[in-house]
Amino acid sequence: MEQLSKQQRRAWDINGFIHLEGVLDADEISHLCQQVDDIRTKPGWEPTNLPMGHYDWVEQCQNQDTEGFMDRRDLLSYDDAFINLIDRPGVFDLIVDIMGPYLAFSMSQIIVRASTPKFPGYTHTDGGEGLRRIRVTETSRPLAMKALYLLTDVTEIGSGNFTVFPGSHMRPFPEVDEPIVTPETPGAVPLTAKAGDCIIFPHSLWHGPGPNISGKARKTLLYNYCQMFIRPYDFAVTSEVADRCTRRQRRLLGDLGYDFRPGSYVYVPEDQLDVIENG
Numbered sequence: 001m002e003q004l005s006k007q008q009r010r011a012w013d014i015n016g017f018i019h020l021e022g023v024l025d026a027d028e029i030s031h032l033c034q035q036v037d038d039i040r041t042k043p044g045w046e047p048t049n050l051p052m053g054h055y056d057w058v059e060q061c062q063n064q065d066t067e068g069f070m071d072r073r074d075l076l077s078y079d080d081a082f083i084n085l086i087d088r089p090g091v092f093d094l095i096v097d098i099m100g101p102y103l104a105f106s107m108s109q110i111i112v113r114a115s116t117p118k119f120p121g122y123t124h125t126d127g128g129e130g131l132r133r134i135r136v137t138e139t140s141r142p143l144a145m146k147a148l149y150l151l152t153d154v155t156e157i158g159s160g161n162f163t164v165f166p167g168s169h170m171r172p173f174p175e176v177d178e179p180i181v182t183p184e185t186p187g188a189v190p191l192t193a194k195a196g197d198c199i200i201f202p203h204s205l206w207h208g209p210g211p212n213i214s215g216k217a218r219k220t221l222l223y224n225y226c227q228m229f230i231r232p233y234d235f236a237v238t239s240e241v242a243d244r245c246t247r248r249q250r251r252l253l254g255d256l257g258y259d260f261r262p263g264s265y266v267y268v269p270e271d272q273l274d275v276i277e278n279g
């Protein structure tokens with residue numbers, strides 16, 4: 001399988017993220033954008049007035065403007081393009097190089113960041129209060145990581161830029177005198193990128209969206225991966241989705257080839273390396 005270049009490995013170890021350029025081609029971007037727009041009219045999981053970070057089943061997106069805010073979870077059933085992104089060539093190989101072959105797919109999400117002066121952006125780690133206190137060493141594989149695909153250009157500052165704190169996955173952060181981290185906190189780096197680019201980063205890196213006052217929405221897809229002993233979250237694999245998946249995609253979704261039993265996830269299936277490496 002393809003592996004990280006030396007420069008990418010260094011970027012991962014030191015900065016805690018890698019920017020992959022031009023992963024999706026124009027046809028894929030346009031198809032995925034159309035899907036994102038269409039999903040607004042369909043039922044699914046979205047935040048409502050539940051506590052922050054929790055999702056409710058809704059009949060359609062509250063905002064039907066394709067430039068408006070949307071945050072939808074559990075994408076796989078909507079279209080094969082979402083299934084195919086699970087082990088997308090050009091990205092998945094590198095994820096396996098970083099995570100090792102004992103990995104699972106844990107979550108899929110669309111986020112549309114509308115252009116508005118009302119949203120100042122926000123900063124967090126994934127995995128919340130628990131995972132942010134676990135900082136693995138430079139030579140360790142991460143517990144969990146994410147691939148963020150951009151479907152629109154973010155080439156100017158103030159366009160809802162994905163904003164990172166390089167190296168924050170490796171040190172106690174925030175500093176004691178700066179308890180609240182925002183996209184304005186010293187050390188923040190707002191990234192610019194083009195539609196079709198992908199940014200990969202571990203859950204323990206401080207990151208988040210910056211403000212968007214660009215006049216157009218920023219559309220992204222988020223695909224999460226975890227070590228197999230951490231179970232996937234945020235979706236139940238229906239047989240309708242499983243039937244459309246390859247052997248490798250099914251494995252990544254938790255199909256071990258037999259029903260789960262005590263011992264599964266300690267000793268993985270014997271064909272694990274073959275499935276991950278050969279699809």
Ligand SMILES: O=C(O)CCC(=O)C(=O)O
Nearest residue numbers: 111113162207208209222
């Ligand atoms: O950039 C966004 O809108 C959200 C991305 C993010 O913070 C995340 O994936 O956790």
